Amino acid sequence: MSDIPAYEAGGDAEFRDYVALLKPRVMSLVVFTAFVGLWIAPVAVNPFVAFCAVLFIALGGGASGALNMWYDADIDAVMRRTQGRPIPAGRIAGPEALGVGLFLSGLSVMMLGLAANWFAAAFLAFTIFFYAVVYTMWLKRWTPQNIVIGGAAGAFPPMIGWACATGGIGIESLLMFALIFFWTPPHFWALALFMKDDYSDAGVPMLTVTHGRTVTRRHIFAYTLVLAPFALALGLTSVGGPVYLAVSAVLNVLFIAGGWRILRRTEPQAQADGYAVERSFFKLSLYYTFLHFAALLAQHAVGGL
């Protein structure tokens, strides 16, 4: 054969590999929460400008995902769940991913500045920095609290959306931040309990590995308790109202009850039923954020307090 074997091995990236570099699944949460933050803000935004702003916030989130994949390529190559990502699979070279990440970071920040305002753009730049540098480079391999502090990066998008409309920060946007910030640890630790990922091989200090599963269960329950007041307090602000408060009250009761059930279980009990409680808690946690933000939209549609 006259073909070069390296190409046969799939070394040439397809477009979808570049899309995968932007972590589209994480992006969906960013898009939804940023949109809600922008839409329920007291300042009306032209729908096309709102669309562009959310798009550029998502692009910024994707850029930070590419930077994360570039830096974490060595870890990703070790863990089964991430071995198929474009860099460890050899379809995209590390420096190329770095280039894509940096270019899209610059582009998204600049375009958000032009579409919305420069405060929101600076906020987006800080979020990218926080996720790519503070979380990925500093915290992830250093402390079992990596999920807690890194969760801030995922909690910024509704604040950026709010900033796009208002040009600043409000108690409402801070409480939306708190909602995602305190939700992230129980969400990921529940996943860590039943996924049993090979974090220890990769040298990532997950709480389940460093402090054990009993401590992790205790942490999950504690965070559900901390989260509830912030979630309910959001209902007492200008964006809240009876619809939101009713949804939030039900979800928080379920979430705390789920955390309590996780706390009461021992590891043999969990293994016996295939981590059924942990899995259902994880699924509930996905609905928890989605329904809270959907309730904010619904409340906005019917009018606030």
Added chain:
Amino acid sequence: MALAREHDLHRRRRGRNVALGVVLVLFVALVFGLSIVKIEQGDMMEAFDHQPRASALPPAGDAPADPGPAPAAPLDPPGPAPEVAR
């Protein structure tokens, strides 16, 4: 000749190039749409350019009712006329 033959490599690259082309066209459309919206909203389209221009001043309605006394004449003797850029 091997070069004339369609290889999977060429298919992948074509797909990548077409997708990038589509993304670029969409980006141009996005910037165009954004410009139209901004102009329709009456956003400031020109900033201060180191030379006062009537078009970059606030509307007359924003001016204070009493402008106060006229500013004193400059003490310096008037210099040569400033160069006109265009």
